[in-house]
């Protein structure tokens with residue numbers, strides 16, 4: 001799961017001191033962690049697989065008994081694994097977890113086949129959370145404009161709108177992502 005183009009982009013970004021982006025800092029980070037932790041609690045989930053754990057800023061705030069962080073980038077795994085206890089890997093984690101997380105990943109998978117693999121992996125789980133924009137209208141080089149909602153072919157049990165909208169908070173402190181709970 002993950003093309004060499006995406007891998008090269010993210011590996012290089014982390015290698016030169018970059019991070020997972022504006023969505024993984026400040027108020028947006030706190031908001032993401034609080035929302036995820038509420039849902040983990042609500043589902044009574046003990047084991048969590050975090051797909052695309054990135055620099056671990058979010059990972060370190062996730063409250064669960066068993067945490068597994070997966071990322072295509074070894075650089076990300078090296079950074080994230082220093083920030084919390086858990087299993088960290090660049091190999092797609094096997095088995096089933098109480099809940100699977102796809103947080104700010106879907107818009108970053110630039111190959112349609114990889115995106116399909118990612119969605120199929122999520123669908124193997126009884127419960128999963130997607131935090132992503134419905135569709136990116138004007139994607140950058142490391143983004144896509146696929147209609148993942150249509151590709152997933154599964155109705156969310158709940159959609160939670162973004163609290164920090166770009167319209168109100170701007171591009172650095174706001175986000176186009178919304179919560180899709182399955």
Ligand SMILES: C[S@@+](CC[C@H](N)C(=O)[O-])C[C@H]1O[C@@H](n2cnc3c(N)ncnc32)[C@H](O)[C@@H]1O
Pocket residue numbers: 001002003006010011020021023024051052053054055057058070071072073076103104105108109114118
């Ligand atoms: C914007 S960061 C998000 C990090 C973290 N989930 C967060 O919200 O703070 C996107 C991460 O997705 C990873 N990524 C890209 N394509 C992926 C794929 N197909 N599977 C897993 N991770 C992927 C990148 O390496 C990067 O670390």
